């Protein structure tokens with residue numbers, strides 16, 4: 464009860480502060496499985512993003528995790544003055560609210576690369592977490608950097624984490640490895656912040672870097688609505704009476720435009736290769752229910768869909784759009800193939816006719832069979848229908864010794 468009251472007060476305070484009840488931007492947490500990403504999100508936000516029981520058992524994030532945080536800054540202090548609450552950690556004075564951001568915690572395990580790629584489409588900026596006690600780069604470090612590059616993420620911060628576990632010399636050696644690695648990527652000037660998630664060390668500096676280097680994007684709010692779904696749920700408890708059943712819930716982010724409760728939306732590619740319409744019955748963010756929303760951070764919409772078909776992330780990768788905005792889905796595509804920079808991945812990744820590849824289009828992975836190769840142009844038949852837009856960048860993975868490796872990107876023709 465106390466918690467509910469506290470929550471209500473928070474919502475009221477937020478309204479009074481003219482604060483949006485919606486996070487403004489999505490920050491991807493990327494990096495190798497042992498980098499301490501999830502612990503770092505936990506240290507910043509107080510939320511464990513891998514709360515799925517299977518995830519706790521295996522000690523890794525399987526699904527895309529969410530956590531929102533309010534960022535504050537003390538107007539008086541000059542150092543360590545960024546925090547996640549109203550009280551300055553330095554002088555204990557009153558801090559000013561800056562904004563709310565969502566963290567998108569992408570799985571770092573190599574077998575979950577497709578899930579990571581699905582989440583990358585939502586990232587407005589990213590924090591690459593590197594463990595100071597490991598060689599840099601690890602294979603997933605390279606793949607995650609490639610994934611955000613393909614998705615056009617411009618702003619990156621490096622968290623050199625677990626700094627408490629190494630000596631000063633080791634930390635400097637690791638720092639140099641990070642710098643050498645970044646020099647081969649589009650992020651050579653990315654700031655490097657040493658952190659110790661377990662001790663909550665340097666979090667103020669990390670928040671400061673987020674404010675400085677990952678600004679809220681300028682969303683195109685006047686364009687028709689387009690949203691990517693990265694998770695979906697059945698929120699009903701077992702045994703709920705039919706009349707009390709709530710519709711399927713779709714979680715993700717709106718990339719452009721606005722959305723209101725009562726709007727009709729199209730789901731594509733939909734079910735059995737057919738798009739369909741549904742109605743928005745509710746919109747919620749981590750701060751509560753809202754009637755209207757817009758492009759920005761993570762949110763969930765309750766729909767008129769049968770809740771069972773939305774359970775267990777079955778809608779991951781679907782696009783939710785204003786009716787008529789997108790072309791119908793297709794079962795074959797042609798794209799110009801661009802291999803990842805050879806200085807990052809020094810292996811031959813030639814593609815051949817009839818080879819099976821995985822394409823991640825928007826937030827949805829799909830298996831394709833290569834039917835034709837002419838120079839850089841590749842035609843592919845897809846195993847289910849997908850929505851594609853001309854000029855869209857898609858991530859291409861190839862099977863290499865039983866693992867799917869991100870090898871490059873295609874530009875849809």
Ligand code: ZN
Nearest residue numbers: 537540551554
């Ligand atoms: Zn202060």
